Amino acid sequence: MAITTARSARSVAANRSVRARKMADAIATAILWAMASSIIVMLAAFVLYMVYLGGQALTPSFIFGVPKETTAGGGVGPEIYNSFYILFLTLLFTVPIAVAAGVYIQEYARPGTFRNVVQFSAESLATVPSVVMGLFGLLVFVYLFKWKFTALGGALTLTLLNLPALMRVTQEALASVPDTLREASMALAGTKWQTITRVVLPSAIGRLTTGVVLIAGRIFGETAALIFTAGLSVPFNNPYDLNPMRPAETLAVHLWYTHSESIVPDVDRIGNGSALVLLIMVLIFNVAARVLGRQLTKRFTGRAS
Amino acid sequence: MIDTAPQQTLETALDKIVAKDVNVFYGTFQAIKHASLTMKDQHVTALIGPSGCGKSTFIRALNRMHDLTPGARVEGTILLDGEDVYGPDADPVVIRHRIGMVFQRPNPFPKTIYENVVYGPRIHGERDKSKLDEIAERALRQAALWDEVKDRMQRSALDLSGGQQQRLCIARAVALNPEVILMDEPASALDPIATSKIEDLIGQLTDHYTVVIVTHSMQQAARISDFTAFFHLGEIVEVGPTSQIFTHPKEKRTEDYITGRFG
Numbered sequence A: 001m002a003i004t005t006a007r008s009a010r011s012v013a014a015n016r017s018v019r020a021r022k023m024a025d026a027i028a029t030a031i032l033w034a035m036a037s038s039i040i041v042m043l044a045a046f047v048l049y050m051v052y053l054g055g056q057a058l059t060p061s062f063i064f065g066v067p068k069e070t071t072a073g074g075g076v077g078p079e080i081y082n083s084f085y086i087l088f089l090t091l092l093f094t095v096p097i098a099v100a101a102g103v104y105i106q107e108y109a110r111p112g113t114f115r116n117v118v119q120f121s122a123e124s125l126a127t128v129p130s131v132v133m134g135l136f137g138l139l140v141f142v143y144l145f146k147w148k149f150t151a152l153g154g155a156l157t158l159t160l161l162n163l164p165a166l167m168r169v170t171q172e173a174l175a176s177v178p179d180t181l182r183e184a185s186m187a188l189a190g191t192k193w194q195t196i197t198r199v200v201l202p203s204a205i206g207r208l209t210t211g212v213v214l215i216a217g218r219i220f221g222e223t224a225a226l227i228f229t230a231g232l233s234v235p236f237n238n239p240y241d242l243n244p245m246r247p248a249e250t251l252a253v254h255l256w257y258t259h260s261e262s263i264v265p266d267v268d269r270i271g272n273g274s275a276l277v278l279l280i281m282v283l284i285f286n287v288a289a290r291v292l293g294r295q296l297t298k299r300f301t302g303r304a305s
Numbered sequence B: 001m002i003d004t005a006p007q008q009t010l011e012t013a014l015d016k017i018v019a020k021d022v023n024v025f026y027g028t029f030q031a032i033k034h035a036s037l038t039m040k041d042q043h044v045t046a047l048i049g050p051s052g053c054g055k056s057t058f059i060r061a062l063n064r065m066h067d068l069t070p071g072a073r074v075e076g077t078i079l080l081d082g083e084d085v086y087g088p089d090a091d092p093v094v095i096r097h098r099i100g101m102v103f104q105r106p107n108p109f110p111k112t113i114y115e116n117v118v119y120g121p122r123i124h125g126e127r128d129k130s131k132l133d134e135i136a137e138r139a140l141r142q143a144a145l146w147d148e149v150k151d152r153m154q155r156s157a158l159d160l161s162g163g164q165q166q167r168l169c170i171a172r173a174v175a176l177n178p179e180v181i182l183m184d185e186p187a188s189a190l191d192p193i194a195t196s197k198i199e200d201l202i203g204q205l206t207d208h209y210t211v212v213i214v215t216h217s218m219q220q221a222a223r224i225s226d227f228t229a230f231f232h233l234g235e236i237v238e239v240g241p242t243s244q245i246f247t248h249p250k251e252k253r254t255e256d257y258i259t260g261r262f263g
């Protein structure tokens, strides 16, 4: 009798502790789930609010029209064009340099001083605030080279700003390719260059593209570095000029300009509309990064992910 | 089948690869100590020994794979048909063309089955599509994989099973028509059926090739090899015709190992 009681007491205690553990587990799961979900909620709330604010502004005359200096009804067509134009120029400079440097560091350089110095320089460059880089661009391209405000000056400044990140993206994409594949290619009497171009880069291209497009989204939205270098205006008589040696206000800069300097009466409409267009573009870049990365991986390796 | 001279016997076989007093270092650690070994033309040489004794290190020295490992260093002489593999005029790319390699773990490229097999010939300048098709079929037949993949050559090699992947890697090596094939435990990740297919294949390969194989399986070494070298702690303890090593080993350590007393 005494034994039975003791035993059942013990099993009650065990049951209770099992229940307590299950409870703790459930609570922890719920909290973690809530935190994770809050990210979705924040993004959704943010996007919806921006749509609410800027939604009505998105008319064809806003998206394709030219900005006005003093009167209402201006558009942002040239600004959108400039954002893409500067992005294009920047990627034109950044991608070859960053990929070449990344390939060299990751595939060729033996551990040693040179490699460390390049690595250290890239990391230091990465920590420079964009406004400081903008100041540097102002001093060099605008004053020293006497270019005034130009699309090219802006693009070169953004190149400096984004080189380290893109080099890192390249290195990480290359590092994700297993050494066993390099060995396989070398063992089949491939040269280093053949190994890189035919095995390593095709295997890394998906990740590389994802990284490039994500950085492109950042370049598209960059502001501080461009205010001092690409300027706050668009060419008056030829807003869609292909010449890189002319001022090129981008959409992000225009948003800043509208709210800080502009004297047009419809500041809120232009500001909110610009912000929404910018947001949509950047979100498109994010989605495109994933889709493109996956497609390329599949195309080049015959397999998803 | 290509016509070749009648199979040479154990006694008359020519020396294909001769390693003389080879030392291999990883940094300051010496993984191979004064190893000398002759690998006979058109015969199978098996390298056996406990884990970590240096079998992979030794086999990778033969086709200069250590060139790729920072900090690794090879000393001594390795002759391929009498020419120094590490000589000043030796080109590692040419050496690796003549000495193919199959790794312990299957490492197909993330490309189609077809692209895997023709990778070697392609990078050596073969562009003719019908020639490449021919090479691919021959190599895949030699690797006993043709029937399983002939209808899905454009599928990813990564969708194959582990055993199929390993045979694909063998086909890929064979497609370059090397003179020697090095195999580092090619069957270690495979089931018995795939293993026996690979063993059959090795038997056939000696019609044209010299094979050096690392294996952990005594039975496998006994079944497929003509010569066996026993490695222990970075040294070659004993080497001889396989039948002799397995029936009358001269060294106590060899006997202990093959009878399962250690390792």
Ligand SMILES: Nc1ncnc2c1ncn2[C@@H]1O[C@H](COP(=O)(O)OP(=O)(O)OP(=O)(O)O)[C@@H](O)[C@H]1O
Pocket: B026, B029, B031, B049, B050, B051, B052, B053, B054, B055, B056, B057, B058, B069
């Ligand atoms: N890259 C490397 N750097 C430093 N040491 C290494 C390296 N590769 C191997 N070693 C060392 O060299 C010795 C021999 O290794 P090796 O891989 O040749 O052995 P193994 O006989 O092939 O073993 P296993 O049967 O387990 O494959 C081991 O002590 C190992 O730790």
Ligand SMILES: [Mg+2]
Pocket: B055, B056, B057, B104, B184
């Ligand atoms: Mg090994």
